[in-house]
Amino acid sequence: MDAISVIRTKRDRGRLGDDQIDWIVDAYTRGEVADEQMSALAMAILLNGMDRGEIARWTAAMIASGERMDFSSLSRPTADKHSTGGVGDKITLPLAPLVAACGAAVPQLSGRGLGHTGGTLDKLESIPGWRALLSNEEMLGVLRDVGCVICAAGDGLAPADKKLYALRDVTGTVEAIPLIASSIMSKKIAEGTGSLVLDVKVGSGAFMKNLDDARELARTMVGLGTDHGVRTVALLTDMSTPLGLTAGNALEVRESVEVLAGGGPADVVELTLALAREMLDAAGLPDADPARALADGSAMDHWRRMIAAQGGDPDAPLPVARERHTLRAETSGVLTRLDAYAVGLAAWRLGAGRARKEDPVQAGAGVEMHAKPGDRVTAGAPLLTLHTDTPERFDYALEALAGDAVEITDTDSFEPVPLILDRIA
Ligand code: URA
Numbered sequence: 001m002d003a004i005s006v007i008r009t010k011r012d013r014g015r016l017g018d019d020q021i022d023w024i025v026d027a028y029t030r031g032e033v034a035d036e037q038m039s040a041l042a043m044a045i046l047l048n049g050m051d052r053g054e055i056a057r058w059t060a061a062m063i064a065s066g067e068r069m070d071f072s073s074l075s076r077p078t079a080d081k082h083s084t085g086g087v088g089d090k091i092t093l094p095l096a097p098l099v100a101a102c103g104a105a106v107p108q109l110s111g112r113g114l115g116h117t118g119g120t121l122d123k124l125e126s127i128p129g130w131r132a133l134l135s136n137e138e139m140l141g142v143l144r145d146v147g148c149v150i151c152a153a154g155d156g157l158a159p160a161d162k163k164l165y166a167l168r169d170v171t172g173t174v175e176a177i178p179l180i181a182s183s184i185m186s187k188k189i190a191e192g193t194g195s196l197v198l199d200v201k202v203g204s205g206a207f208m209k210n211l212d213d214a215r216e217l218a219r220t221m222v223g224l225g226t227d228h229g230v231r232t233v234a235l236l237t238d239m240s241t242p243l244g245l246t247a248g249n250a251l252e253v254r255e256s257v258e259v260l261a262g263g264g265p266a267d268v269v270e271l272t273l274a275l276a277r278e279m280l281d282a283a284g285l286p287d288a289d290p291a292r293a294l295a296d297g298s299a300m301d302h303w304r305r306m307i308a309a310q311g312g313d314p315d316a317p318l319p320v321a322r323e324r325h326t327l328r329a330e331t332s333g334v335l336t337r338l339d340a341y342a343v344g345l346a347a348w349r350l351g352a353g354r355a356r357k358e359d360p361v362q363a364g365a366g367v368e369m370h371a372k373p374g375d376r377v378t379a380g381a382p383l384l385t386l387h388t389d390t391p392e393r394f395d396y397a398l399e400a401l402a403g404d405a406v407e408i409t410d411t412d413s414f415e416p417v418p419l420i421l422d423r424i425a
Pocket of ligand 1 (some may be wrong): 084181183273
């Protein structure tokens with residue numbers, strides 16, 4: 001077998017055989033196939049697609065490239081959630097302790113920010129002392145003692161995806177449904193969760209910009225999970241405007257703690273509860289009441305124990321950026337657009353995200369929103385506050401918010417986009 005013949009098959013719109021897939025994924029993981037060859041194949045896959053059978057085999061080959069975790073020693077059913085990535089998407093932070101408080105075990109392997117989308121680990125690392133890197137034994141220990149753990153995937157889990165994902169990030173080949181589906185599902189299946197709820201984001205701030213593509217991605221992932229014995233459900237949720245009122249690392253931790261304390265923005269609470277219900281249902285705990293676990297403090301108690309078990313101080317003050325700049329409404333009216341991609345890009349440019357994967361992020365940087373689409377605003381009122389340690393970035397961030405990113409209209413008939421757009425099981 002050689003890489004060139006595999007690339008040619010897909011370049012010429014052919015179907016990759018099982019032996020071709022098994023060989024190229026394994027040879028790439030071992031370093032026998034070069035990055036430039038794999039990036040040519042990834043581009044051919046992006047342009048010419050893969051059928052169901054090819055995607056299933058590719059996913060199986062990525063799972064087989066590493067170890068599989070085993071949670072069968074736990075006394076509780078396992079449930080995990082994965083979001084395809086958005087702006088202000090801090091849902092994992094309140095969701096994992098909430099679902100644990102309702103009786104499931106939540107082994108939440110999470111990632112870092114990618115482009116304009118934020119990463120759960122970057123957010124949690126703004127809590128003094130908190131550690132994302134745990135050994136498999138430590139992860140299992142926290143899961144057993146607390147009921148939930150949020151940490152980085154170990155190097156042993158789907159190493160083929162780790163290499164391929166980094167390559168796709170720099171070769172314009174992230175947005176391919178077969179590659180996204182196999183990337184996400186290989187990690188989740190290798191992780192060993194019994195049930196999985198997918199939050200497939202749709203809109204300007206998501207990788208999937210329209211509902212049809214998001215449905216296809218969701219169906220592909222649900223099919224892969226189900227075929228591997230993982231009870232899998234997907235919600236398609238709006239990402240045309242950011243979730244909540246903050247985008248940025250420590251800013252989003254603060255908002256998540258507000259939700260755990262029984263407050264927080266309505267959309268964050270709605271989505272957290274909807275995903276919690278799906279996870280508990282899939283885990284065989286349909287009678288659990290997540291709204292009560294938020295109200296009675298048990299979700300907050302699990303949060304505090306999880307943060308402490310991973311070295312963090314849940315009472316430590318969160319970092320605050322050194323400089324702020326406020327953007328004000330130019331006219332009075334209804335805020336009819338606050339574009340998720342523009343806000344994500346602004347937060348990223350302020351220092352909340354990284355340009356190269358080894359760059360540090362600023363814990364305090366980001367965008368605070370004072371109004372959401374549908375809110376009435378008056379001329380001169382604050383709309384957005386930009387936070388950064390490096391004020392020379394303000395102009396660059398403001399460029400992202402120029403044009404039609406923010407729109408105020410003199411209207412009485414604004415129809416907000418529903419937060420939950422579809423469910424695929
Ligand atoms: N998240 C992943 O883990 N993989 C992708 O390809 C895209 C988002």
